[in-house]
Amino acid sequence: MIKLLSEVAEVTGGHTFRTKAEAASGHVRLLQIKDIQEGILTDFSALPFADIQPEKLKINLQTNDILLPLRGERIPAMMIVNQQSTLVTTTNQIAVIRVNSLLINPEY
Known part of the structure; x- marks a missing residue:
């Protein structure tokens, strides 16, 4: 059975940063395009x-x-496993x- 992506998932973009995205310290970790493997x-x-x-946080x-x-x-595509609920x-x-x-197994 063929379904539209919007029927089985929500697709969003990440956060828009107006200045440099990285900080020396903080409470939220940042995953950038260079980190995707x-x-x-x-x-x-x-x-x-x-x-x-x-x-x-937007997402x-x-x-x-x-x-x-x-x-x-x-x-490449990367899946997240965030068992510690890290921001x-x-x-x-x-x-x-x-x-x-x-509806769908994300590991597939």
Whole structure:
């Protein structure tokens, strides 16, 4: 059965930063286009902090979110496993696909 992507998932972009996205410290980790590699990301400790307050987050990455870079020559996909509920966001150069896990297996 063929379904539209919008029937099985929500697709959004990351946060738009007006200034430099990275910060020396903070409460929110930042995943950028250079961090996307094919596979699953479970450890966020190496990611820099984002220059944003937690209450202003547009999107917080959750387990089973699928990330696709919106530019570049190769297009790897990466899935997030965020079991510790770490605050992690991404830039607007990355599409975040949040699937309905009752309808589709995100690992597939």
